[in-house]
Amino acid sequence: MPVVTLSSDSHPLGREIAVRAATALGYDCVDREILKAVAERHDVPETDLHKALDESPSPFGISSKNHARYLAYIEEAALAVLLKDNVVCRGLAAHLYVRGISHVLKIRILADPQKLAGEISSGRTLSFEKASALLKRREGFRRRWSLAAYRVDETDPSVYDMVISLTRIDPDEAVKTIVETTGYRKFKPMTYSLKCLKDKALASRVRVTLMEQFPDVTVQADGSSVVVQTKALEREKQKRTEVIKKLAGEFPEVAAVEVQILPDIFRKAAESFR
Amino acid sequence: MAGKLELLLLDDEPIVGKRLKPALAKIGCNVEVFEDPKQALDRIHQKTFDIVVTDIRMDEIDGLEILEHVLRKSPRTKVIMITGYAMMAVAREAMEKGAYDFISKPFTPDDLRKVIAMAAQALGSPIDSETADPEEPSEPAETR
Amino acid sequence: MSQKEGNPHHDLADQAMSLEGRSGRIHAVEFTRKALLARRRYSLRLYIYLGFFLIFLIAVGVATSMMLTMDVVEKKLRFLEIANEYMLEIRQARRFEKNFFLHGTNLNDALENVYQAKQILNDNKEELGKIIGKDSQSIILFNFIRYEVLLKRLVDLEQTKRNNPDYPQRKKEVESELSRYGQEMVSLANHLMKKEKEALSEAILRSRHIHMYSLVFLLFFLVLNAYLLGSRILGTIGRFSVHAKRIGSGDFTPIPPGRRFRDEFTDLAIEINQMIRELESREAVLIQSHKMRAIGTLTAGVAHELNNPINNITITAHMLLEDYDHLSDEERKEMVRDVVNEAGRSKAIISDLLDFARESGTQLEPLDLPELLRETIHLASNQIRLSGINIELQSRGHLPRIHGDRQQLRQAFLNLILNAVDASSKGGKIQVLLVPADEPGYVAVKMVDFGSGIPEHTLDSIFDPFFTTKTSGKGTGLGLSVSQGIVAKHGGRILASSVQGKGSTFTVTLPVTTIPADIDSGDNLPGRPA
Numbered sequence: 001m002p003v004v005t006l007s008s009d010s011h012p013l014g015r016e017i018a019v020r021a022a023t024a025l026g027y028d029c030v031d032r033e034i035l036k037a038v039a040e041r042h043d044v045p046e047t048d049l050h051k052a053l054d055e056s057p058s059p060f061g062i063s064s065k066n067h068a069r070y071l072a073y074i075e076e077a078a079l080a081v082l083l084k085d086n087v088v089c090r091g092l093a094a095h096l097y098v099r100g101i102s103h104v105l106k107i108r109i110l111a112d113p114q115k116l117a118g119e120i121s122s123g124r125t126l127s128f129e130k131a132s133a134l135l136k137r138r139e140g141f142r143r144r145w146s147l148a149a150y151r152v153d154e155t156d157p158s159v160y161d162m163v164i165s166l167t168r169i170d171p172d173e174a175v176k177t178i179v180e181t182t183g184y185r186k187f188k189p190m191t192y193s194l195k196c197l198k199d200k201a202l203a204s205r206v207r208v209t210l211m212e213q214f215p216d217v218t219v220q221a222d223g224s225s226v227v228v229q230t231k232a233l234e235r236e237k238q239k240r241t242e243v244i245k246k247l248a249g250e251f252p253e254v255a256a257v258e259v260q261i262l263p264d265i266f267r268k269a270a271e272s273f274r
Numbered sequence: 275m276a277g278k279l280e281l282l283l284l285d286d287e288p289i290v291g292k293r294l295k296p297a298l299a300k301i302g303c304n305v306e307v308f309e310d311p312k313q314a315l316d317r318i319h320q321k322t323f324d325i326v327v328t329d330i331r332m333d334e335i336d337g338l339e340i341l342e343h344v345l346r347k348s349p350r351t352k353v354i355m356i357t358g359y360a361m362m363a364v365a366r367e368a369m370e371k372g373a374y375d376f377i378s379k380p381f382t383p384d385d386l387r388k389v390i391a392m393a394a395q396a397l398g399s400p401i402d403s404e405t406a407d408p409e410e411p412s413e414p415a416e417t418r
Numbered sequence: 419m420s421q422k423e424g425n426p427h428h429d430l431a432d433q434a435m436s437l438e439g440r441s442g443r444i445h446a447v448e449f450t451r452k453a454l455l456a457r458r459r460y461s462l463r464l465y466i467y468l469g470f471f472l473i474f475l476i477a478v479g480v481a482t483s484m485m486l487t488m489d490v491v492e493k494k495l496r497f498l499e500i501a502n503e504y505m506l507e508i509r510q511a512r513r514f515e516k517n518f519f520l521h522g523t524n525l526n527d528a529l530e531n532v533y534q535a536k537q538i539l540n541d542n543k544e545e546l547g548k549i550i551g552k553d554s555q556s557i558i559l560f561n562f563i564r565y566e567v568l569l570k571r572l573v574d575l576e577q578t579k580r581n582n583p584d585y586p587q588r589k590k591e592v593e594s595e596l597s598r599y600g601q602e603m604v605s606l607a608n609h610l611m612k613k614e615k616e617a618l619s620e621a622i623l624r625s626r627h628i629h630m631y632s633l634v635f636l637l638f639f640l641v642l643n644a645y646l647l648g649s650r651i652l653g654t655i656g657r658f659s660v661h662a663k664r665i666g667s668g669d670f671t672p673i674p675p676g677r678r679f680r681d682e683f684t685d686l687a688i689e690i691n692q693m694i695r696e697l698e699s700r701e702a703v704l705i706q707s708h709k710m711r712a713i714g715t716l717t718a719g720v721a722h723e724l725n726n727p728i729n730n731i732t733i734t735a736h737m738l739l740e741d742y743d744h745l746s747d748e749e750r751k752e753m754v755r756d757v758v759n760e761a762g763r764s765k766a767i768i769s770d771l772l773d774f775a776r777e778s779g780t781q782l783e784p785l786d787l788p789e790l791l792r793e794t795i796h797l798a799s800n801q802i803r804l805s806g807i808n809i810e811l812q813s814r815g816h817l818p819r820i821h822g823d824r825q826q827l828r829q830a831f832l833n834l835i836l837n838a839v840d841a842s843s844k845g846g847k848i849q850v851l852l853v854p855a856d857e858p859g860y861v862a863v864k865m866v867d868f869g870s871g872i873p874e875h876t877l878d879s880i881f882d883p884f885f886t887t888k889t890s891g892k893g894t895g896l897g898l899s900v901s902q903g904i905v906a907k908h909g910g911r912i913l914a915s916s917v918q919g920k921g922s923t924f925t926v927t928l929p930v931t932t933i934p935a936d937i938d939s940g941d942n943l944p945g946r947p948a
């Protein structure tokens with residue numbers, strides 16, 4: 001059956017709809033609860049994982065290297081969950097990396113702006129201007145965050161299959177609509193889309209493994225072959241290729257590894273100035 | 275094994291038909307191979323197939339059109355679409371129009387056999403996707 | 419039907435220059451810089467200073483000549499005064515002389531006057547000599563002395579008249595002589611005065627003329643100076659604005675020396691040439707990066723196409739593996755042969771694209787346009803087929819070759835084709851027509867599509883960089899601007915016409931050239947008349 005990713009600008013609302021939709025569909029509902037397991041598995045503080053989803057890297061908060069690593073852990077875990085099928089995945093930035101897969105129904109729930117403003121300012125009543133300024137700022141922040149982390153603008157409606165604004169649609173109706181939409185043949189899983197999701201999950205697992213040593217790697221998987229891209233200087237090239245091939249080759253699903261080393265222009269330039 | 279599965283395979287690449295015909299015959303399919311979508315359509319109108327495997331993109335007639343014709347003729351026929359370069363929109367359109375499954379090139383004969391086995395199961399006449407002497411053990415067909 | 423012109427034509431020499439590519443251009447800029455600096459410097463500042471200095475000199479000249487004439491006039495006036503006094507004394511003397519003869523009055527008064535007159539003559543002897551000349555002066559002096567002598571004799575005569583018997587006789591003699599010399603003296607003085615008056619009015623007239631002529635001359639000089647300075651500045655500015663327009667339209671030939679000397683504008687030209695170099699390198703980057711984008715678009719089609727042979731290889735290899743033991747040698751061979759062939763096919767599919775993607779320096783060569791267009795269409799053929807569109811190429815008659823850069827022209831045409839593909843819907847048609855252009859010496863490539871067309875109000879903007887009506891992922895809006903830049907470099911232009919809802923036609927005109935295949939950079943910079 002189709003899987004659903006659900007994201008919302010309001011946490012409580014998103015959870016409410018996700019849980020109700022999952023119940024109606026007989027699916028599991030997965031959200032930030034899994035972060036606990038993720039934190040344990042990789043031995044990182046759970047709060048940092050939450051922070052990685054909510055904040056941008058900063059000198060006072062999470063370093064950008066850790067930020068990328070934490071997000072990769074979360075992505076790996078979320079993809080593994082999605083692969084199990086029959087699941088509603090709320091948040092976890094899934095809508096940003098599970099793209100181009102036909103049986104994943106991507107839903108965005110927009111809270112009523114006024115309520116949202118109240119929620120963000122923890123119950124205080126704000127003037128209309130202040131509230132809308134606050135929402136604008138937050139939207140701007142989310143846009144920058146998502147663009148920085150995944151090169152996707154999460155406030156752009158074309159990212160989603162369906163955007164439901166709760167200003168005009170009741171939560172009941174929203175749940176009903178979601179359940180109905182999952183029934184469309186369009187979102188039926190097929191060999192191809194399942195394969196795409198599997199490829200993505202494998203790629204993210206390989207990436208997590210490689211990231212310890214090569215924070216900038218990108219990984220693509222196609223069936224049992226994996227393509228890894230990383231930046232390196234000419235002299236490191238051979239060594240790196242070997243290391244990556246070995247690490248990635250340890251996955252039982254991986255039969256072939258291709259390593260593409262891109263010239264590291266910045267480091268090269270930096271070295272040449274020395 | 276209850277009777278042979280009637281299967282039509284349409285791809286404008288001759289090698290696909292040439293090599294897959296024996297491969298599918300092994301799992302108990304009666305395969306008719308076509309390269310020309312027009313001839314295939316004629317044949318579809320003559321005979322009811324259990325399974326139709328068709329490439330989506332061909333020069334004259336689109337795989338989606340074939341799909342429509344097949345389902346109009348016989349709604350129970352399982353149509354499996356093959357595509358060279360899958361895009362999500364096309365995949366969804368094919369499913370929307372009633373395709374049974376969608377696989378992308380390149381695929382191995384086993385990939386296709388698995389899909390066909392599932393289709394056969396859905397048709398109520400299960401077949402074994404494993405060939406008589408498999409080269410390597412393959413995973414059991416997944417259920418959805 | 420509305421039209422929008424992409425670009426003006428440029429002359430062939432320019433275009434030849436503009437095609438030499440980056441390194442050629444750097445040479446050209448360097449060469450032009452030398453040529454610009456090789457001339458004698460004649461700065462605008464110097465010119466202006468010189469102009470004002472000349473005006474000042476003229477003014478000084480005028481003032482001096484005026485002062486001189488004033489001086490002359492003043493002198494003349496003074497002389498007239500002297501002459502007048504002299505005249506008065508003489509007249510007085512003569513009056514006393516007459517009274518003496520008529521009434522026998524005293525002669526001493528007359529003598530007094532004569533002494534006065536003599537004093538005047540003596541005082542102004544120098545000046546007088548200068549003005550009337552030594553001869554006239556001696557005549558006057560002679561007459562005067564004569565008169566004085568006579569007068570004195572008369573006085574003597576008068577004192578001794580009692581004991582002089584022939585006194586009346588002598589008196590008569592002296593009287594007549596006296597009156598003769600007196601007359602003479604007066605008339606000479608009169609003459610002198612008259613002459614001086616004439617000279618005076620002449621001097622005044624001359625000074626008036628000097629006034630007038632110097633004013634006229636000053637006016638003339640000012641007009642001339644203004645004209646020369648103006649035409650020097652405005653002419654150069656005009657030339658620069660022509661260059662600016664040309665550069666704006668994508669022709670990056672450096673500004674050549676236009677005059678025989680150099681000045682502040684030369685510094686400007688050198689700076690602009692430097693800027694051109696900069697601009698060009700940026701455009702090259704732009705062209706290359708847009709090319710990579712176009713390649714990105716083409717990859718979709720190629721990936722599709724490529725998956726077919728790869729799939730064939732996969733299937734065949736798997737079946738070979740699976741059935742190896744049951745197959746005859748012949749069958750196995752056939753399968754391996756299939757694999758080999760399909761591998762070759764894969765290579766062929768991407769080699770076109772790889773060739774197009776290759777970053778190559780600008781290379782000029784004679785090009786067969788139909789061939790070039792065929793290649794370009796082939797390059798996009800997967801994309802075109804994927805969109806379910808028919809494309810046809812018609813080339814009418816034999817057309818002369820053109821000269822240009824194969825890669826860049828392919829890119830320019832590719833952009834137009836991809837635009838047409840984007841505008842057409844499934845089942846649409848695109849026509850590529852190659853015809854002689856209306857202008858002699860040009861060929862035209864018409865890209866006709868029957869797609870959405872372009873609304874009149876956007877037709878003016880489609881060539882603008884970053885103008886796009888496509889979604890952000892699909893279009894950058896640089897396609898037409900890049901194509902236009904490339905075509906302009908080749909001395910051609912792109913013309914768009916469209917009927918909304920019916921389709922669009924993009925006409926690319928390119929000059930058929932007879933430029934030799936190898937154009938050296940810099941060495942044969944197009945000379946331009948100074």
Ligand SMILES: Nc1ncnc2c1ncn2[C@@H]1O[C@H](COP(=O)(O)OP(=O)(O)OP(=O)(O)O)[C@@H](O)[C@H]1O
Binds near residue numbers: 887896899921
């Ligand atoms: N053949 C055409 N038919 C209709 N509209 C066109 C055609 N060619 C260009 N246009 C219009 O002109 C705009 C600018 O075209 P241009 O090629 O410069 O950019 P683009 O195609 O949007 O982006 P890119 O070429 O980078 O993909 C297009 O967005 C489109 O609206």
Ligand SMILES: [Mg+2]
Binds near residue numbers: 833836897898
């Ligand atoms: Mg374009």
